[in-house]
Amino acid sequence: MADAPIIPIAGDADGGSIAVGGVPSGLQKPATRLWQRGGGLSSVTHIVAGGAERFLANSGFDGAPWLAVVFAAGILAWFALSGPWQWTAMMGLAGLLALVALALWSDRPDRDHLRRSVIVCSLVFAIGMAVIWARSEIVGAPAIERPTVERIQGYVLEREDQPAQDRIRLTLAVRDAETAESRKIRVNVPMEALPLDAAQPATAPSATLAEGAVVRMRVRLMPPASPMLPGSYDFARAAWFKGLSATGSVIGSVEIVEPSPEARGLAAVQRWLSAHVRSRVDGSAGTIAAAFASGDRGAILETDEDAMRDAGLTHLLSISGLHVSAVIAAGYLMALKLLALFPAVALRVRLPVAAAASGAIVGIGYTLLTGAEVPTVRSCAAAMLVLIALALGRDALSLRMVAAAAVFVLLLWPESVIGPSVQMSFAAVIAIVALHGSGPAKAFLAPREESWSKRVLRGAFMLFVTGMVIEIALMPIVLFHFHRAGLYGAFANVIAIPLVTFISMPLIALGLLFDLIGLGEPFWWLVQASLDLLLGIAHFTAGQPGSVKLMPQMSGLAIALFTGGGLWLALWSGRARLLGLTPAVVATIMLLTTPIPDVLIGRDGRHVGITVPGADGSRELLSLRDSSSSYSRDNLMELASVASEPVPLAEWEGARCSPEFCVLTIERGEREWTLLLARNRELIEERSLAAACEQADIVVADRFLPRSCKPRWLKADRRLLERTGGLALNLSAERVTSVAEGQGEHGWWRGAGR
Incomplete structure (x- = not known):
């Protein structure tokens, strides 16, 4: 049907009415009428901007926490x-977006909320970057x-005792032999490599190896390692921001x-505090008590961790919000x-x-004593804001307080936003504040006339709900970084958090206090019992069964x-907050x-894992090397989402292995794939290798392979890796x-010929 003509009709305010396709103007949508009147895209933009302004004006939300979010988004970008x-x-x-908003809406009072939001958020985002x-x-x-082996002389910047690994870790300042520039390295020193007096704990009176010592040693140094696999921990990035140019071990x-x-x-x-606590509490409980008292986790056994x-x-072992x-x-x-x-004082x-000042002094002292790690400083900063609010008679539990603490931490350590520690800390705190600030939670916890037993049950139930909410909030972050998450954490935390907060930590403080007069033994016995219960x-x-959920690498879009x-x-506030469920549901579907x-x-071509169906229908992981x-x-195992120990490829029934190579054929995507995997660096005759490559779809080796090796799909040799x-x-x-x-041109990445 031909388009209906545009016919002027008397009575319209602009000198005529408009009919499009036979539809009277009064029945057309506003955006359609404005477009047909010549406004075009600018008119649609006007409608969208008006809707956004009304939404912001009527939402009643607090914009301050969103500035911290935008600042963090700039860092992540x-x-x-x-x-x-x-x-x-x-x-x-x-910056251009801020200027456009200023130019378009500077003289529009009806766009005040939108103009300020766009300008401030744009500038804060740029500042974050x-x-x-x-x-x-x-x-x-x-x-x-x-990698290099050299003899160095260095100044000890930091000593970290790791008795659980039977070693100490030294951070040294050394001078480069070629450039004469100072650099910072970290080396692991086995206890047997130390002189007798240096092998003693740094707290011993006769100890000679601690901060300030000058040492000479022969070391094997490596560049800080990039991720082993996509999604693995990026130590090179962490070392970059710590100023470490190399890591290694003593020869x-x-x-x-x-x-x-x-x-x-x-x-x-x-x-001294760590050693004293471990001397008063035996076994694994003593190592955890030392972690609570001094932040020293070096003695905790791997099985306990x-x-x-x-x-x-795990959050109980890291000195953070709960402890501070x-x-x-x-x-x-x-x-x-x-x-x-x-x-007279009162x-x-x-x-x-006065009480807030006392709490601040205690908190700052505890933060410094336990090493002043980023999560501890973040928690201390947030607590200082709470104390200020209490001193002024304000509401201490607010999202503004969390946002202020976040900005404080991110200004000092902006790189921490990409790490799991800060993400998990802030996610947990935000979840707690948002839950307890909601209407249903306030009504449930409101004071009322009831027996003490009902009050205790009400508090216990709310503690359980809080644990569930925290677990839900932390689950995506844990899966993104660690590819595994405990599913029963909410139930365990219902007992563990009160146990640590109200029993173990006060008992440790009382034990240290009464040790001054030689009467701390009963308190340490109770500390032992409480931490044994925790373990x-x-x-x-x-x-x-089913306590741990394993997941492959989550995409950046999903997280x-x-x-x-x-x-x-x-x-957000009001019913509009429910819109947040939509991206969460989409992300859950993507994750599943x-x-x-x-x-x-692996990055060196030595470690290769292949997922195959097991005999009982579960998934198994074949490993090229039975690595120690x-x-x-x-x-x-984590990135393959396999909980059972890997099976050496040479022991798998479907694999054919020689001393130099293994060949395996698997079926994927309605076709068979043949893998040729090098087991060592032994050289073989080039013609034979080329013939084997021609019959393979994928070839993997930890050395350079000749150009005559041409597999059908992928050659992952040292040149490519x-x-x-x-x-x-x-x-x-x-x-x-x-x-x-995911690396780009950041300074810590050494791939792509850099």
Whole structure:
């Protein structure tokens, strides 16, 4: 049907009415009428801007926490984008967007909310990118070019005792032999490599190896390792922001050129405290008590750490919000009660202010004593804001407080936003504040006339609900970083959190206090019993069937949807907050449908994992090498989502192995794939190798292969892996995912010929 003509009709305010396709103007949608009147795209933009303005004006949400989110988004965008021109372009676009908003709506009072939101968010986003870029340029340390063995003399910057691994770890300042520039390295020193006096704990009076000592040793140094596989931990990135140019281990013995000066300062107090607590509490409970008291986790056994992780209790081992809050709350309440006993003080001093000052002193001291790690500083900063709010009579539990603490941490350590520690800490705190600030939670916890038993049950139920909400909030982050998560953490935390907060930590404090007069033994006995109970809960929970959920690598889009949806649910208000469920549901579907890689190839070509169906229908992992490295084995298992130990490829029925190569054929995507995998670096005759390559779809080797080796699909030899890093192969979709895809031109990445 031909288009209806546009016919002027008397009576319209503009001199005529408009009919389009026979539809009177009054029945047309506003956007359609404006478009046909000549407004075009600008008119549609006008409608959208008006809707956004009304939404912002009527939402009643607090915009301050969103500024922290936008600031963090700018930092994350710097990590996600590839190189300087993209960073510059993104910052320029953000600035341009702010200018456009100012130009378009500067004289429009009806666009006030929208104008301010666009301008402020654009500028904060650009500032976030600028802060992390500047931080990278200031603290980043280029890695050494290649593995090397050299004799060094260095100044000890930090000593970390790791009795569970029978070694110590030294961070040294050394001078480069070629450039004469100082650099920072970290080396592991076995206890047998140390002189007798240096092998003693750094707290011993005769110890000569601690901060300030000068040592000489022969070391094997390596550049900080890039991720073994796509999705693995990126130590090279962490080392870059720590200023480390190399890591390694000692060859032979350590010579102490200058002994360390007399132990003093916080490091000495921290070590003394850790050693004292371990001497009072035996076994694994003592190592955890030392972690609570001083932040020293070096003596905790790997089996205990694994059990705590799989039970969802790892957060109790890292000094963060729970511990700092407990210490500060104890200091605040104790000061408040003690000062109230003296009428002369109570009548002349505002007790909340004095108690807040006491809590602040205790909290800052505990933070410094336990090493002042980023999560601890973040928790301390948040607690300081709570104390300020209490002193001023304001609401202490608010999202604004969390946002202020986040901005404080991200200004000092912007790189921490990409790590699991800060992400999990803030996710947990936001979940707690959002839950307890909601209407149903306030109504449930409102004071009422009831028996103490009902009040206790009500508190216990709310603690369980809080644990469930925290577990849901943390699950995507845990799966993204660690590819495994404990499913029963909420149940374990219902007992573990009160146990640690109200029993173990106060008992440790009382034990230290009464040790001053020689009466601490009963308290240490109770500490032993409480922490043995904690470990029992962890091992019992982790040992239950289905206690751990394994997942392959989550995509960046999926974790972004989870994060965006969660933040919307937590930070928005009213019924509009339910819109956050949509991205969370989409991300859940994406996560559940994420394919498990068929073949995993480590960055050096030595470690290869292949997923195959097991005899009982479960999935099994074939490993090219029966490696003694738990790091390599765990990476392969986690990214393949396999809980059982890998099966050596040479022992698999369908594999054919010679001393030099293994050949395996698997069926994926309605076709068969033949893999040719090098077992060692022994050279074989080139013609034979070329013939074998022609019959293979995929060839993997940890050395350079000749150009005559031409497999049908992929040749992952040292030449390729130096550019790409580790690989994950999805054979059904014929897709190759590499470590290099997420690295770009950041200073810590050494691939692509850099």
